Amino acid sequence: MSADAQPASVVIVGAGQGGYQTAASLRERGYRGRVTLISAEDTLPYERPPLSKAHLKATGQAQGDEQLWLRPATYYVRQSIDLVGGTVTGIDPAARTVRLGDGSRYDYGHLVLATGARPRTLDVPGAGLRGVHTLRTARDAAALRASLAAAQYAVVVGAGFLGLECAAAARESGRAVTVVEALDRPLARALSARTAEHFTRLHRREGTRLLFGERVVALRGDRNGNVASVELADGRRLPADLVVIGVGVTPRTELAEAAGLPVGDGVTVDARLLTGDPCISAIGDCAAFPQVRSGKRLRLESVQNAVGHARLVAERLTGAPRAHYEELPWFWSDQFGTTVQIAPSPPTCAGT
Ligand code: FAD
Numbered sequence: 001m002s003a004d005a006q007p008a009s010v011v012i013v014g015a016g017q018g019g020y021q022t023a024a025s026l027r028e029r030g031y032r033g034r035v036t037l038i039s040a041e042d043t044l045p046y047e048r049p050p051l052s053k054a055h056l057k058a059t060g061q062a063q064g065d066e067q068l069w070l071r072p073a074t075y076y077v078r079q080s081i082d083l084v085g086g087t088v089t090g091i092d093p094a095a096r097t098v099r100l101g102d103g104s105r106y107d108y109g110h111l112v113l114a115t116g117a118r119p120r121t122l123d124v125p126g127a128g129l130r131g132v133h134t135l136r137t138a139r140d141a142a143a144l145r146a147s148l149a150a151a152q153y154a155v156v157v158g159a160g161f162l163g164l165e166c167a168a169a170a171r172e173s174g175r176a177v178t179v180v181e182a183l184d185r186p187l188a189r190a191l192s193a194r195t196a197e198h199f200t201r202l203h204r205r206e207g208t209r210l211l212f213g214e215r216v217v218a219l220r221g222d223r224n225g226n227v228a229s230v231e232l233a234d235g236r237r238l239p240a241d242l243v244v245i246g247v248g249v250t251p252r253t254e255l256a257e258a259a260g261l262p263v264g265d266g267v268t269v270d271a272r273l274l275t276g277d278p279c280i281s282a283i284g285d286c287a288a289f290p291q292v293r294s295g296k297r298l299r300l301e302s303v304q305n306a307v308g309h310a311r312l313v314a315e316r317l318t319g320a321p322r323a324h325y326e327e328l329p330w331f332w333s334d335q336f337g338t339t340v341q342i343a344p345s346p347p348t349c350a351g352t
Contacts, residue, residue, distance in 0.1 A: 006319055007109025007279070008033045011098055013088045013255065015039035017047065018284030018306035019114035020070050025314030027079045035080070036106055038098070040087040043138055044069045044076075049303060051141040052165035053334045056148065057173050065138050091259040093277050110317055113256055113267055113275070113282040114310070117249035117301065122157060126219030131227035132243045135162060144244065151175055151242035155230045157216050159186035161333050163246030164199060168335040170242070171208050178209040178238050180216055180230065190331070190342060199335070206336050219243060251286045251299060264288055266299040271324030273313055281316075283309035292326045302331045 010026060012019045015037045023037045039045070046068035055068065066072075076083045086100040097105045119134035121127055131151075133144045144166075148154070154170040156163045159181035171177045179186075186203075187196045203210055211232075218231040219240075229237040253263040261275045262268040266288030273281045273289060284306035288299040308327045315322060330343040 006031075006033070007317060009036070009107065009109045010034070010112060010317060011036045011038065011106050011108035011110075012112045012114055013038050013098065014114035014116055014252075014284075014286075015041070015045045015083065016114060016116050016284070016306070017045075017070075017303050018116075018310045019112070020045035021307045021310035022112050022114060022283065022313055023081045024071075024079070025311050026317060027081065029314055029318040029320075031314070031318050033109065034082070036082045036084055036108075037076075038084045038086060038088055038100070038106070040085075041137060041139075042085060044071070044073060044083070046070060046138060047303070048136070049332075051138065052135055052162050053169065055141055056145055056166065056169040068138060088255060091255055091280075093259050093261075093280065096279060109279070111280045112313055113280065113286060114284050114306070115252040115255065115286045117251045117285040119245065119249050120247045122216060122219070122245050122247065124216060124218050126221055126227065127245075129219055129221040129227040129243075130225050131241055132219060132245065134245050135166065136249070147242045148173060148175065153239045154178070154242040154244065155180060155238050155240040156244045156246060157230070158246035158248070159183075159210065159212075160189065160246055160248065161187065161331075163244065164203065164335055165333060166244045166246060167203060167208055168206070170244075171203075171206050172336065175242070176209075177207075178211060178230075178240075179203070180211045180214050180232070180238070182213070182215050184212050186210070186212075195342075198340075202336055202338065249285070249301060251288075253286060256280075256282065256286075264297070268297075272316060272321065273309055273325060281313045283313055289325060292324050298329075300329055302329065304330055 023035050043065045088098045089101050090099040097107050119136050154175045154177045156167045156179045159179050167177050167179050185196045215233040220229045222228045230240045231237050251266040256267040257263045267282035269282050269287050269289050285301045288297050291298045312325050332341045
């Protein structure tokens with residue numbers, strides 16, 4: 001089948017931001033074939049950004065998953081989107097089927113990989129202690145929120161967006177907070193030194209301790225297996241009954257790799273988001289795509305990117321192919337009541 005022909009069925013692996021949007025955009029564009037959205041998580045598709053922001057604060061009202069849902073359950077029924085719970089464990093590109101952990105199989109005319117990413121962990125002693133958290137899913141957020149409610153001393157490892165947002169939520173919840181970053185400033189991957197300085201000042205003004213150029217070598221526990229301190233390379237120990245690891249993510253490429261598709265830092269796709277197989281696309285956090293302007297291969301982790309990718313694939317599958325994906329990336333973050341929007345041209349900071 002040619003990549004631009006309308007397939008009789010579309011199977012989407014991963015029901016996060018990109019997977020949901022692919023299904024929704026297909027229906028918005030009048031696609032009448034079968035749409036199957038397969039989710040490894042036991043909740044309806046939801047948005048992740050609140051997980052490190054309002055949703056996390058121990059001082060706020062406890063929130064249920066339903067407040068995060070992108071759509072209620074009735075939406076999927078009305079739109080004839082088959083939501084299937086389970087983990088896809090294999091793809092057979094020759095037979096055009098995917099296999100789930102429970103042995104069931106789904107045939108596809110076109111397959112969309114929207115598998116996202118998983119948080120990196122720290123490769124140090126004590127990383128498995130109770131009270132040490134990563135944050136990707138609603139379930140992670142519930143566990144982190146419970147730990148935060150009981151914590152006094154929070155240490156956040158990594159001063160990227162996720163780490164700083166968690167630090168802000170912990171500080172606003174009244175905890176003593178220390179952020180430890182291996183580089184010499186926060187947000188080094190995303191922002192200029194000048195804009196990053198804004199965040200350094202913001203957090204210090206709110207009473208958060210920021211340590212730059214410091215490496216965590218171990219997490220130490222008490223006799224009950226709860227984290228008690230964070231040990232730095234110079235031997236200092238920071239008291240901690242809650243540790244958040246925010247040191248980035250790894251794209252989930254294992255399905256693509258096992259199916260013989262090219263992968264690098266993400267599933268390798270062309271400018272139309274097609275993998276090496278014309279019947280398989282990859283989108284969102286898991287996809288490494290060529291940016292037309294710079295000629296560089298990019299993998300972005302943002303809602304805008306996942307949604308934009310999903311729309312492009314839906315257009316292609318409904319007979320309106322675009323030559324390439326070329327939206328300008330942008331991102332936002334909320335910290336201490338300040339919303340910051342970041343775009344490639346001069347960034348804008350808007351206090352809210
Ligand atoms: P995901 O939303 O991660 O969805 C992937 C889904 O695929 C997951 O549900 C996963 O379980 C499932 N899956 C994986 N493998 C399989 C399999 N084999 N079988 C079945 N299912 C599978 N972006 C912003 O733009 N602004 C923000 O402020 C912001 N804040 C964020 C805060 C947090 C805490 C997090 C975690 C992310 C944040 N992001 C933010 C990033 C944004 O949420 C992601 O870029 C976006 O969710 C990516 O969408 P995706 O569909 O590619 O992946």
